[in-house]
Amino acid sequence: MSTPPSLHALIAALKTLPGIGPKSAQRMAFHLMQRDQKGAADLATALNNALGKLKHCSLCNTFAEVDLCDVCSDEKRQHNLLCVVEMPTDLMMLEQTLAFHGLYFVLMGRLSPLDGIGPNDIALQRLLERASDGVVEEVILATNFTTEGEATAHYLAEMLRARGLKVSRIARGMPVGGELEHVDAGTLAQAMLERRSV
Amino acid sequence: MSTPPSLHALIAALKTLPGIGPKSAQRMAFHLMQRDQKGAADLATALNNALGKLKHCSLCNTFAEVDLCDVCSDEKRQHNLLCVVEMPTDLMMLEQTLAFHGLYFVLMGRLSPLDGIGPNDIALQRLLERASDGVVEEVILATNFTTEGEATAHYLAEMLRARGLKVSRIARGMPVGGELEHVDAGTLAQAMLERRSV
Numbered sequence: 001m002s003t004p005p006s007l008h009a010l011i012a013a014l015k016t017l018p019g020i021g022p023k024s025a026q027r028m029a030f031h032l033m034q035r036d037q038k039g040a041a042d043l044a045t046a047l048n049n050a051l052g053k054l055k056h057c058s059l060c061n062t063f064a065e066v067d068l069c070d071v072c073s074d075e076k077r078q079h080n081l082l083c084v085v086e087m088p089t090d091l092m093m094l095e096q097t098l099a100f101h102g103l104y105f106v107l108m109g110r111l112s113p114l115d116g117i118g119p120n121d122i123a124l125q126r127l128l129e130r131a132s133d134g135v136v137e138e139v140i141l142a143t144n145f146t147t148e149g150e151a152t153a154h155y156l157a158e159m160l161r162a163r164g165l166k167v168s169r170i171a172r173g174m175p176v177g178g179e180l181e182h183v184d185a186g187t188l189a190q191a192m193l194e195r196r197s198v
Numbered sequence: 199m200s201t202p203p204s205l206h207a208l209i210a211a212l213k214t215l216p217g218i219g220p221k222s223a224q225r226m227a228f229h230l231m232q233r234d235q236k237g238a239a240d241l242a243t244a245l246n247n248a249l250g251k252l253k254h255c256s257l258c259n260t261f262a263e264v265d266l267c268d269v270c271s272d273e274k275r276q277h278n279l280l281c282v283v284e285m286p287t288d289l290m291m292l293e294q295t296l297a298f299h300g301l302y303f304v305l306m307g308r309l310s311p312l313d314g315i316g317p318n319d320i321a322l323q324r325l326l327e328r329a330s331d332g333v334v335e336e337v338i339l340a341t342n343f344t345t346e347g348e349a350t351a352h353y354l355a356e357m358l359r360a361r362g363l364k365v366s367r368i369a370r371g372m373p374v375g376g377e378l379e380h381v382d383a384g385t386l387a388q389a390m391l392e393r394r395s396v
Binding site: 002003004005006007009010012013014016017018019024026027028029030031032033034036037039040041042043044045046047048049050051052053054063064065070087088089092108 | 200201202203204205207208210211212214215216217222224225226227228229230231232234235237238239240241242243244245246247248249250251252261262263267268285286287290306
């Protein structure tokens with residue numbers, strides 16, 4: 001039996017979701033059509049809604065429905081600290097720590113020459129303008145500790161230092177609760193190199 | 199930072215998919231909005247399309263976009279054999295075996311008194327009418343070997359036998375390539391009880 005075209009198309013569309021293979025996509029499609037048609041309609045509405053309403057904060061570049069996001073419009077934040085992250089998810093993770101009270105800038109990507117993503121493909125120019133507003137004193141680079149994230153941090157550090165800004169990088173080292181026996185050698189080596197006096 | 203409402207709604211809608219928890223839903227939502235807006239639009243279209251076009255085959259009750267599905271409209275199938283399954287997925291699994299050339303009937307559910315699903319909530323009446331068309335000689339019960347599936351099979355067997363039809367159940371036993379050492383005790387016990395002379 002051939003699958004009806006609209007069902008086949010639904011399975012194919014679900015398969016493009018991250019972490020969803022052909023089997024899961026089929027299970028989801030049947031679940032939605034057999035047992036949860038309301039859920040399917042809700043999901044379609046939510047997708048179209050998000051596509052229509054979500055734009056980027058004019059100051060920090062994260063997702064927002066309004067011109068200025070909650071963080072940027074909060075008067076109580078420290079306006080002299082600017083934390084640079086790759087993605088809105090990273091911003092949310094940092095906010096959950098409650099350890100940072102400055103402002104953010106979301107690059108919406110990272111430098112990745114192998115994938116053809118150069119300085120013009122991320123919001124680099126906007127970051128430089130944002131950081132040179134005369135209020136920002138320190139830029140904290142919180143890109144990922146992947147090859148691309150590190151390269152992005154190095155590149156940004158050079159550009160930002162050339163503009164007379166203080167630039168810092170979030171620390172590498174042992175995770176909280178981590179045991180030396182179970183941590184990878186690279187992390188342990190960094191923790192040793194970047195040891196601090198107590 | 200509070201998530202924008204439309205993004206929050208999208209995450210909530212994705213979370214209703216089977217097997218998707220809060221973390222995965224968030225990852226999917228960000229992926230769709232950050233990197234794959236076309237994928238998001240395609241998925242919304244596919245959902246609405248499927249909701250609009252998919253209906254049930256008038257003969258076997260499976261999903262189809264037309265009145266009669268591919269299997270039911272195939273002249274070459276054996277019209278005297280009717281295989282009863284719970285769900286369209288089950289039908290597709292059986293079709294992939296290429297071992298059955300009769301027709302199907304999809305219950306779209308199973309008897310499950312605990313969940314309040316009685317004989318009137320599955321397509322039982324339609325099955326009885328379908329099986330009594332004078333052409334069907336044998337009804338093969340291929341509901342799952344779960345408690346509910348077994349109960350459904352017992353119930354159906356009684357109803358169908360009362361109408362003078364030959365009723366059979368697909369076999370239980372060792373899986374192909376299965377080793378006695380690794381099979382569960384229940385399956386092995388059934389394989390012993392239902393042994394056949396060779």
